[in-house]
Amino acid sequence: MSSRLLSGRYELLEKIGDGGMAVVYKGKDRLLNRFIAVKILRPEFTKDATFVENFKRESQAAAGLSHPNIVGVYDVGREGNINYIVMELIEGRTLNAIIEDEAPMDYRKVIDISKQVASALKVAHKNKIIHRDVKPHNIMITNDGVVKLADFGIARAVNDATLSTGSKIVGSVHYFSPEQARGNYVDERSDIYSLGIVMYEMLTGRVPFDGDNPVTVALKHINEEITPPSELVSGIPPALERCVMKATSKYQTNRYSSAEEMIEELDNIAFVTNVAGSSIFAESSDVIEKRNKRIRAQVEAEVEQQAAHNNQNKKKKDPARTKKIIIISVMAVVVIMLLGFIGAWRMGAFSSTKEAPDLMGKTLEDAQEKAESEGFRLKQGKDIYSTEYPEGTVCLQDPEAGSEMLKNGTITVNLSKGSKEGMVPNVVGMQREDVENFLAQYGYELGNVKVETSPEKEGKVLEQDPVAGSTLDKESKINIVVSDGKGTEKGTVPSVTNLSLSDAKKAINAAGFKVGNVTYDWDNNVGKGYVMYQQYQANSLLDKGTTIDIQVSSGPEPEPETPDDSEDEDTDSSSGDKDKSEETEE
Numbered sequence: 001m002s003s004r005l006l007s008g009r010y011e012l013l014e015k016i017g018d019g020g021m022a023v024v025y026k027g028k029d030r031l032l033n034r035f036i037a038v039k040i041l042r043p044e045f046t047k048d049a050t051f052v053e054n055f056k057r058e059s060q061a062a063a064g065l066s067h068p069n070i071v072g073v074y075d076v077g078r079e080g081n082i083n084y085i086v087m088e089l090i091e092g093r094t095l096n097a098i099i100e101d102e103a104p105m106d107y108r109k110v111i112d113i114s115k116q117v118a119s120a121l122k123v124a125h126k127n128k129i130i131h132r133d134v135k136p137h138n139i140m141i142t143n144d145g146v147v148k149l150a151d152f153g154i155a156r157a158v159n160d161a162t163l164s165t166g167s168k169i170v171g172s173v174h175y176f177s178p179e180q181a182r183g184n185y186v187d188e189r190s191d192i193y194s195l196g197i198v199m200y201e202m203l204t205g206r207v208p209f210d211g212d213n214p215v216t217v218a219l220k221h222i223n224e225e226i227t228p229p230s231e232l233v234s235g236i237p238p239a240l241e242r243c244v245m246k247a248t249s250k251y252q253t254n255r256y257s258s259a260e261e262m263i264e265e266l267d268n269i270a271f272v273t274n275v276a277g278s279s280i281f282a283e284s285s286d287v288i289e290k291r292n293k294r295i296r297a298q299v300e301a302e303v304e305q306q307a308a309h310n311n312q313n314k315k316k317k318d319p320a321r322t323k324k325i326i327i328i329s330v331m332a333v334v335v336i337m338l339l340g341f342i343g344a345w346r347m348g349a350f351s352s353t354k355e356a357p358d359l360m361g362k363t364l365e366d367a368q369e370k371a372e373s374e375g376f377r378l379k380q381g382k383d384i385y386s387t388e389y390p391e392g393t394v395c396l397q398d399p400e401a402g403s404e405m406l407k408n409g410t411i412t413v414n415l416s417k418g419s420k421e422g423m424v425p426n427v428v429g430m431q432r433e434d435v436e437n438f439l440a441q442y443g444y445e446l447g448n449v450k451v452e453t454s455p456e457k458e459g460k461v462l463e464q465d466p467v468a469g470s471t472l473d474k475e476s477k478i479n480i481v482v483s484d485g486k487g488t489e490k491g492t493v494p495s496v497t498n499l500s501l502s503d504a505k506k507a508i509n510a511a512g513f514k515v516g517n518v519t520y521d522w523d524n525n526v527g528k529g530y531v532m533y534q535q536y537q538a539n540s541l542l543d544k545g546t547t548i549d550i551q552v553s554s555g556p557e558p559e560p561e562t563p564d565d566s567e568d569e570d571t572d573s574s575s576g577d578k579d580k581s582e583e584t585e586e
Contacts, residue, residue: 005030006079010038010086023498026089029074036074037090041083042497043525043532052083065127069120071140071150081525087150092143095198096136103205104233107240108270110202113139115266116147117195122259124152125188132186134194135175136201173214173221174207178250181218182467189252192262196247196255203244204232213492213541222250222468223429228403238404239269245400253384254396254414358401359394359413367394367413377410383417391418424478426468432459432482439478447477451484458485488543495538496531501552504531508548516547520554528555 004012010027016037017024027038041052063073072088095113099105117139124131131138131152140148177193179186201207208227209220226248230236243265249255256262357374359367364380371378386395395416399405425442427435436446454462463481466472491512496504505515516535526532533551536542 006038006082006084007077010036010075010084012038018498027086029086035089037087039085039087042495043081044497044534044537065124065129065152067120067123069116069147069149070123070152071148073152088148090140090142090148090150092141092148094137095139095141095147095202098141099136099201099205103202105202107203107236110199111240111266111270112145113141113147113202114195114199115263115270117149117198118192118259118263118266120147120149121188121191121195122263125191125259130186130188131191131194132180133172133175134191134198135172136198137172139198173217174209176218176221177252178222179252181221187252188258189255192247192255192259193249195262196244199244200226200229200248203229203236203240206232208248213490214539215541219429223426225400228400230404237269237272238406239272242399242403243269245403246398249396249398251384251396253382254398354405356397356399356401356403356405356409356411359397359411360401361389362394363392364394364413364415371411375408376405377408379410379412381412381414383415385418385423386416389416391416424464424466424468424470424472427464427478427480428461428468430461431457432461432480435461435480443474444472445475445477447479450479450481452481452487454483454485454487455489456483456485456487458483488545490541491544493534493536493538493540493542493548496534496550497538498526499531500529501531501550504534504550508550512544513542514545514547516549519549519551521551522555522557523553524556526553528553 006012006027009029009031011030012025012027014026015023016026022039022041025038025040027036028034029036063076066072071090073085074088075086077084077086117134121131121134129152131149133151134149138149138151140150142148173181175194175197177186177190180190197207209217209224211217211220226245228241229244230238230241243262247255247262256265354374356376357370359370362370368378381396381398384395389395393416394413396414398412405411424444425439427438430438432449439446452462454460456462460483461480462483465479472478489512493513494507494511496507499507501518508515521532523532530553531550532553535549536546542548
């Protein structure tokens with residue numbers, strides 16, 4: 001599609017990116033004489049009228065966002081079946097590529113990048129725009145180190161189309177918030193969760209949840225706890241780890257209430273770590289104490305010398321000298337106190353390597369006693385509903401059990417209000433024999449049990465109806481689907497549209513599938529020899545070994561010839577023009 005002109009203005013020069021939803025080209029705006037990026041939606045998305053409408057509306061809204069950390073959107077248009085966005089061209093790399101090369105990344109760089117992304121979200125959220133797909137692939141870093149967040153319009157349009165059609169989850173499931181995975185209401189805190197996952201990946205080089213298919217990963221976001229980054233990589237400041245863990249809390253109410261609040265926290269962390277100095281943290285307590293003694297001795301000697309000199313010249317009563325001595329003395333005291341504080345902090349006088357105790361499931365009194373016996377203080381937060389812990393017991397604590405805390409630090413606990421009246425508990429992932437008693441605890445009964453062929457362990461619950469978190473009268477029945485343990489292995493269908501035929505075949509075979517029928521048709525939007533249709537939707541689950549049919553473009557449909565008096569002459573000219581056109585396209 002390179003060398004094509006859109007709307008008589010935007011010239012496509014070369015392809016610079018290829019994603020699941022769109023292809024990105026470097027282009028030139030002939031009207032304003034500047035280089036741009038043009039993102040063209042893949043054909044399978046343009047067939048959905050709801051998606052196209054949402055895409056256009058949300059992209060236009062994103063175009064109103066003006067901020068140094070947001071990729072500028074200049075125009076949104078359509079030509080024929082081509083839907084496109086014209087954007088700011090970024091000279092740099094995606095954060096995804098940087099993570100691959102540098103992770104685990106230096107925590108100071110992580111703080112800097114996170115603050116810039118949060119700044120972009122702050123502006124978007126104030127304009128009532130939720131990104132919904134914050135991930136390293138949508139974060140660009142310019143050659144000057146400026147962070148740029150992209151794809152506001154596409155992210156919102158995809159999610160809206162997904163919810164309205166009731167189709168399966170679409171998007172980057174590794175960065176999904178639990179509420180997105182459930183298909184529930186999302187808000188600003190959903191973006192904060194995704195940013196927390198990005199921070200986790202920058203610090204550790206891996207995402208906290210992974211699996212063989214998107215559904216498995218989504219369920220882990222809902223049901224499993226995140227392993228603290230410090231258990232994977234050493235040298236992460238405890239305050240930064242707590243920031244990541246708070247941002248990725250499974251409960252929206254326990255995350256940062258806004259991007260602005262998160263920025264303030266990151267500023268505090270950056271200030272503390274810069275003041276303390278990374279070299280001091282790396283030194284042993286013996287080295288620090290020896291250095292402190294030496295510096296204190298030098299400072300005290302200088303103070304004594306200045307004082308003696310002052311006594312000898314008392315009669316002169318030089319006001320300037322007296323003021324200078326006072327300043328030096330005060331500075332000496334401050335230096336000694338600061339060094340003593342840092343040394344004591346490093347040696348344990350103000351800190352502790354003790355881990356936060358596990359208070360989950362305890363009553364408030366028992367939790368108070370446990371926390372105080374371990375040297376911590378307890379603070380009671382807002383009571384919340386829980387389908388896992390009985391009413392009146394701790395169902396959430398911050399920091400989590402096992403987190404490193406300062407001595408006399410405060411642990412905030414939330415007590416369970418029990419299951420919300422009519423709130424269905426989650427049984428997906430449980431074994432069939434445990435479900436009936438579990439449901440009885442919440443006032444529900446086990447309904448129909450359907451067995452489905454699956455590679456999961458026999459008896460494992462695959463689905464439930466109604467889904468967890470929905471409302472249902474007590475004593476109602478909940479139906480489940482369990483695995484028979486005999487299923488074939490599932491694979492994730494790759495996206496092969498806009499790939500060459502040979503590359504598409506390789507991708508299909510590499511994913512464990514077979515290439516089915518290959519057909520050809522004219523297409524004005526997809527280049528000759530490139531795939532324009534695939535039988536199964538990308539990222540859907542399918543039994544490995546299944547054949548996948550594809551359709552390949554034969555290029556633009558030839559225009560019918562118009563005979564006239566100079567038919568032979570025109571035919572030769574037309575043929576020559578056609579040859580030139582094909583040569584240019586190739």
